[in-house]
Amino acid sequence: MAGHLPRGAMLVVARLTRSWRPRYARSPMQISNFPVLQMHKSQTAMRASQKDFESAVNQMKLLTKDPGNEMKLKLYALYKQATEGPCNMPKPGMLDLISKAKWDAWSALGSLPKETAKQNYVELVSSLSSSASSSQGKPDADSKQPGYETLVVTSENGITKIMLNRPTKKNAITTQMYQEIMLALEAAAKDDSAITVLTGNGDYYCSGNDLNNFTDIPPGGVEEKAKNSAILLRDFVGCFIDFPKPLIAVVNGPAVGISVTLLGLFDIVYASDRATFHTPFSHLGQSPEGCSSYMFPKIMGSAKAAEMLIFGKKLTAREACAQGLVTEVFPDSTFQKEVWTRLKAYSKLPPNAMRISKQLIRNVEKEKLHAINSEESSVLQGRWLSDECTNAIMNFLSRKAKL
Numbered sequence: 001m002a003g004h005l006p007r008g009a010m011l012v013v014a015r016l017t018r019s020w021r022p023r024y025a026r027s028p029m030q031i032s033n034f035p036v037l038q039m040h041k042s043q044t045a046m047r048a049s050q051k052d053f054e055s056a057v058n059q060m061k062l063l064t065k066d067p068g069n070e071m072k073l074k075l076y077a078l079y080k081q082a083t084e085g086p087c088n089m090p091k092p093g094m095l096d097l098i099s100k101a102k103w104d105a106w107s108a109l110g111s112l113p114k115e116t117a118k119q120n121y122v123e124l125v126s127s128l129s130s131s132a133s134s135s136q137g138k139p140d141a142d143s144k145q146p147g148y149e150t151l152v153v154t155s156e157n158g159i160t161k162i163m164l165n166r167p168t169k170k171n172a173i174t175t176q177m178y179q180e181i182m183l184a185l186e187a188a189a190k191d192d193s194a195i196t197v198l199t200g201n202g203d204y205y206c207s208g209n210d211l212n213n214f215t216d217i218p219p220g221g222v223e224e225k226a227k228n229s230a231i232l233l234r235d236f237v238g239c240f241i242d243f244p245k246p247l248i249a250v251v252n253g254p255a256v257g258i259s260v261t262l263l264g265l266f267d268i269v270y271a272s273d274r275a276t277f278h279t280p281f282s283h284l285g286q287s288p289e290g291c292s293s294y295m296f297p298k299i300m301g302s303a304k305a306a307e308m309l310i311f312g313k314k315l316t317a318r319e320a321c322a323q324g325l326v327t328e329v330f331p332d333s334t335f336q337k338e339v340w341t342r343l344k345a346y347s348k349l350p351p352n353a354m355r356i357s358k359q360l361i362r363n364v365e366k367e368k369l370h371a372i373n374s375e376e377s378s379v380l381q382g383r384w385l386s387d388e389c390t391n392a393i394m395n396f397l398s399r400k401a402k403l
């Protein structure tokens with residue numbers, strides 16, 4: 001059996017994957033799910049927790065773009081209803097226009113239960129996500145590039161932003177997403193932006209390779225799947241090695257697997273203090289990729305790299321910064337604002353000078369990195385067919401285990 005993945009085992013993997021569910025109930029109303037602009041009926045039927053409500057209130061404080069008076073009134077009314085119940089203020093005089101408008105909006109909610117008001121508030125804040133994003137120095141919705149299903153790609157003010165956009169799946173990378181990221185990087189390399197940013201939508205930066213990628217077996221069988229996946233991986237990492245402009249990771253939350261290993265190929269890594277960095281390859285019967293087998297020892301020394309890459313030690317943002325993997329850590333509450341202010345300033349520097357400097361720093365090792373990438377991809381091709389990997393994935397899925 002060793003070295004081959006039995007057909008039956010893959011079917012089991014496929015079945016288990018379909019039934020893989022989290023250990024605890026999720027809350028689709030979380031502010032982290034923000035980007036999901038249209039809420040489904042089934043989602044709206046669920047209650048927003050107090051935590052979701054508080055997150056939404058905090059999110060509103062970060063909003064720098066004015067959502068307009070109508071929206072502000074709705075939010076005001078829902079907030080009051082959620083925290084104090086039905087309107088209990090005396091009606092203001094006709095000439096006190098602002099207080100009157102607020103009173104009207106609040107009274108119009110009648111006896112709407114506090115819980116429902118909370119839920120509606122969370123949804124409304126959620127629907128503001130795109131304007132919230134653009135207000136944090138990110139490009140406007142107008143600049144959104146079409147043609148991507150798993151990403152939101154925007155380009156404005158000298159910054160191309162590639163945002164992983166599967167927040168409900170913690171931005172796990174499907175094969176389609178690998179392809180789209182490659183296309184987006186190719187386009188960003190040629191566009192007139194000065195810098196390119198990769199970030200995640202929602203509460204995670206990225207949970208790494210989508211484990212469902214292991215269950216989609218083509219007619220040619222698992223060997224063909226592993227071979228094609230190794231080519232996909234090599235090409236994918238190759239795009240990061242060759243990327244000609246300053247490449248910045250805005251790590252908005254936890255990062256897992258390949259989303260961590262790639263960081264060694266970025267020029268700047270800014271992290272929220274909520275972010276963590278986890279490479280559980282041995283746990284999954286796999287081995288490092290993204291040139292991390294070379295870059296991590298180079299960045300942090302072989303002892304620290306071994307703890308991460310062999311033993312799967314999870315680092316906090318501050319630990320990753322101390323090891324040199326992260327450039328700077330920001331408090332989560334001000335992360336977006338501070339980072340995008342900084343990036344806006346950098347994007348105004350002369351683009352050719354930045355590009356040339358990057359190339360001077362990176363080009364010396366390009367050939368070496370491509371060779372390392374090929375080797376890591378080929379080793380992983382073998383790993384994916386091993387009993388260790390199969391068992392780890394099956395075990396992981398069947399136990400509904402998480403990292």
Ligand SMILES: CCCCCCCCCC/C=C\CC(=O)SCCNC(=O)CCNC(=O)[C@H](O)C(C)(C)COP(=O)(O)OP(=O)(O)OC[C@H]1O[C@@H](n2cnc3c(N)ncnc32)[C@H](O)[C@@H]1OP(=O)(O)O
Pocket residue numbers: 020021022023026168169170172173207208209210211212213214225226229230232233256257258259280281284286289384401402403
């Ligand atoms: C042979 C074919 C291979 C093809 C590969 C192509 C090239 C790949 C090369 C790279 C190889 C490997 C590098 C890696 O990235 S290894 C790391 C892989 N990642 C993981 O193991 C993470 C697994 N996920 C978790 O442990 C947990 O989900 C979490 C990230 C700790 C978050 O836990 P949570 O409790 O906060 O949230 P949870 O309810 O679990 O998640 C919400 C939904 O998102 C789904 N999901 C999250 N991460 C993944 C993932 N990596 N793959 C697939 N699905 C994921 C989760 O299932 C939930 O979905 P649902 O609501 O149940 O439908």
